[in-house]
Amino acid sequence: MKKTVLLTIAVASSLFANTPAAQSENVKENVVVEEKNVVLNNNNVITLSVIGQGVSPEHTISNYQALALAKKAAIADAYRMLAEKLNGVKVEGYDIVKNMVIQRSQVKTCVSSMIRHANIVETKCAKDFCEVEMELKVVGNKWYPELVSSYK
């Protein structure tokens, strides 16, 4: 008797586990696990990592100056990318259509931010080109409330 009761419970539980509701719960759990390391919340710390690129100007006094300027341009590019990730980008676009034909099409983007405590991890320089890898640690319990309030 006990065996039959246990068997029916096992069959019922297996049937319930395969219902769409249970499947969606499993999927949700998986999604949460996947996003756990990416999404900032009140309790975690995420590291934003970007690679900025810079090119040396045409007219420079020496190779050293060219590389130094390329590195500075790469740093500026890396800061821009960090700002994009942190605060988002303001995008503005407009098209002028005349007689069903596009006359002018323009997209403008704007990023503005203040960044503190970003670290340069690695710098790679070639002949007239430089790459700078930059990292920024974002502490959730400090920045999550502020970033959420800025989007409201």
Added chain:
Amino acid sequence: MVSRIGIFLQITSLALFGGDYYFTYSLTSDNLVVSYEKLQISRKMTQTSSKPVAFFDIQNSKKATTEKEFVETHKNEIVELILQNNTTIKSTSKIHLGDISERSIVRSLPTLVNVDFKEDFGIIGIYEQTP
């Protein structure tokens, strides 16, 4: 008497712990190429009551003999440290008929930096910025 002691202490602290400098930096890059750069260094002429919040050391690789020379020869490294501490970035890009033009402006507000010059290296102390 007190004022004499105060002056003596001030001179001694300057000699022992180096001088304070204001660094103001701005860099503009157009299409990933630097087009404009400006760095202003100014020595602080009054006493500082607060203490630096972050310290870094820079090797005296260019064999500077005085503090002023050290600041002059290692200004790029000091600017890099200041930028890591606090940077303002403003970037705009325009796409018109498939042609992209981009401009980024990196700026650092006047930052007070303490430079403590030793023979082989220098200790850079960065003060907290006041808004």
